[in-house]
Amino acid sequence: MRKFVLLSFTAVAILTGCTKEDSNNSSGIVPISTGNTSSNNSAVSNNAVDNSEEANNHGIDANNEPNPNGGPKGNVYGVKNPDRIFQLDSLKTTTLKTPGGDLKLWIMDDESKRQEGMMFLHDKEVKDNEGMLFLFPVVQKLSGNYSFWMSHTILPLDIDYISMDKKVLNVGKGVAFSEAPVKPAGDYFYVIEVKQGLSAKFGLTQGAKIPISDDLKGKP
Secondary structure, eight states: BBBOOTTTTTHHHHHHOOOOOOOOOOSSSSOOOTOOBBHHHHHHHHHHHHHHHHHHHHHHOOSSSSSSSSSSSSSSSSSTTTTTTSGGGGSEEEEEETEEEEEEEEEOSHHHHOOOOOOOOOOGOOOOTEEEEEEEEEEGGGGGTTTETTTTTTTOEEEEEEESSSSSSEEEEEEEOOSSOOOOOSSSEEEEETTTTTTTGGTTTOOBOOOTTTTTOOOO
């Protein structure tokens, strides 16, 4: 998830790989210096609670265990994760052809999606050949202190920062639930998140050119 320094993003932080940035804008990124403090985060937190209540009302259990009140098991495709706003099966996807096989990526192309990122996802919900692709409307400048963090992110992640010319700048290591910024090595335009340790398998290594379609565009 991306983190903003904006007061509006504090709540989101409180909520994966999320994004974090050190500035007063709400692009789903929070400034490094201010950490998790933003009103947008509050909005995300409140929505997450609503989702949880709705899921519980439908007999869904978040731990993939039979719900004593009846209903399907949780955290599988087609079943709601009660803590998330954007369910995985509602997101568009793209597939990268890589040396390690096809890599399916959920597309996080607007601010709300970028803010939630991979928060609250459990291991059973994300296969080893799945991850997220974050798309931005403009290049994220190193001078702006933009970065990602792991607030409310259960899975340890590789956070792959990618430049506008689609080359991997660096592979950051996201520690579960950590609010410490995972910093990029330069200005980035894309970010890919996969389970920690799997970047090399799919050719996501420093300097590698990644075949991201030019048709994929980020929104504000």
